[in-house]
Amino acid sequence: MIIASPQEPEDIRVALAKLCMVKVHIAPEGLGADYTFQGVWEDEPLSIGVQRKTEADLIASYRDGRLNDELTRLSQAVDIGIVLVEGQEAWNEDGTHPFRAGWTLDGLRNALGTIQQRRFIVTTSRDHADTARRLHSLQKYYAKKRHSSVLGRAYYSPEPIPYGIRFLQGIPKCGLVRATKIYNRFGVPMRWVISESELAEEAGPSAGADIYKFLGGDEDGRNG
Numbered sequence: 460m461i462i463a464s465p466q467e468p469e470d471i472r473v474a475l476a477k478l479c480m481v482k483v484h485i486a487p488e489g490l491g492a493d494y495t496f497q498g499v500w501e502d503e504p505l506s507i508g509v510q511r512k513t514e515a516d517l518i519a520s521y522r523d524g525r526l527n528d529e530l531t532r533l534s535q536a537v538d539i540g541i542v543l544v545e546g547q548e549a550w551n552e553d554g555t556h557p558f559r560a561g562w563t564l565d566g567l568r569n570a571l572g573t574i575q576q577r578r579f580i581v582t583t584s585r586d587h588a589d590t591a592r593r594l595h596s597l598q599k600y601y602a603k604k605r606h607s608s609v610l611g612r613a614y615y616s617p618e619p620i621p622y623g624i625r626f627l628q629g630i631p632k633c634g635l636v637r638a639t640k641i642y643n644r645f646g647v648p649m650r651w652v653i654s655e656s657e658l659a660e661e662a663g664p665s666a667g668a669d670i671y672k673f674l675g676g677d678e679d680g681r682n683g
Contacts, residue, residue, distance in 0.1 A: 460479070460480040460481070460482055460496065460497075461475060461479060461480070461481050461482075461494055461495070461496045461594060461595075461598055462481075462482050462483075462484050462486055462487055462494065462495045462496065463475065463481055463482070463483050463484075463487070463493070463494050464483075464484075464485065464487045464488050464492070464493045464494070465483050465484070465485060466488065466493070467493050467494070467511065468587055470587050470588075471511075471587045471590050471591050474587065474588050474591035474592075475591040475594055475595065477591075478591060478592070478595040479595050479598060487508065489532075489536075490508050490532060490533060490536035490537060491508065491510065491528075491529040491530065491531070491532030491533035491536060491540075492508030492509055492510055492533055492536075492537070492540075493509060493510055493511045494508070494509040494511070494594055495507065495508045495509070495537065496597075496598050496601070498539070498598070498600075498601025498602060499601065499602065499603075500601070505538040505539055505601060506536075506537040506538050506539070507537060507538065507539045507540075507541065507597070507601055508533050508536060508537035508539070508540050508541065509541045509542075509543050509594065509597065510529055510530070510533060510540070510541070510542050510543070511543045511545055511590060512526075512542060512543070512544055512545065513544075513545050513546045514544060514545075514546045514547075514548045514567060515546070515548070515559070517542075517544055517567070517570065518562060518566065518567060518570065521570045526574075527634065530542070530574070530577060530579060531628060531634055531635075533579075534577070534578070534579075534620070534625075534628060534635055535625055535628055535629065539580065539601070540578075540579045540580070541579065541580045541581075541582060541597065542571075542574050542579050542580070542581050542582075543582050543583070543584060543590065543593060543594070544571070544581065544582070544583050544584075545583070545584045545585075545586065545587070545589075545590050546585070546586070547585055548567075550564045576636070577634070577635045577636065578620070578635060582597070620635075621642065622673070623642045623646060623647045623673075624638045624639055624642045625638075626647060626673075627641055627642060627647065646675065647673065647674055647675065649674050649675075650674060650675055651671060651674050651675075655667060655668060655671040658670060658671050659671075
């Protein structure tokens with residue numbers, strides 16, 4: 460089943476419903492997505508979120524910061540984030556846009572490169588009907604337990620983002636790149652100001668111990 464935001468075009472949802480089960484709900488919006496569905500990789504369950512952008516909206520949201528906010532939320536909420544770029548803009552031979560001042564084809568491509576560096580998958584579609592087909596194809600792809608056609612006999616498993624990095628991304632202005640740099644050098648550079656026993660009173664002994672160790676608390680508490 461694919462969960463689709465009610466803000467998405469109706470003709471996409473109608474076309475998608477002819478291909479698979481679709482539920483219209485606001486839940487994807489809270490995750491920074493337009494569509495969400497469940498998948499699996501190497502027998503491990505995965506949550507997948509898809510943010511659909513036309514080429515025009517991609518560049519506009521990239522410039523005004525909306526895209527960064529959306530993708531930050533998406534990276535924190537799902538295991539795999541996908542940006543689906545819809546449409547085929549007509550570009551001049553020199554890479555400028557015929558009627559969108561300041562736009563360039565290189566600028567669009569560089570924006571896509573930045574998105575990929577943040578570990579999002581970028582894919583494309585031609586129009587609404589093609590978007591429905593692409594979403595269905597993605598759902599079927601991530602329903603497979605093994606993915607070996609391109610990589611031969613060597614199965615590939617995507618490297619999960621450590622919980623510490625996801626945690627740091629909750630800090631303002633700490634996107635994936637900054638969070639990764641901080642985590643790789645310092646781990647999670649924060650410490651408890653309570654003892655493990657105090658935390659256990661609220662979270663329980665087992666969970667309290669695990670949560671406490673996550674921020675580097677020592678056995679005596681208060682520190683690190």
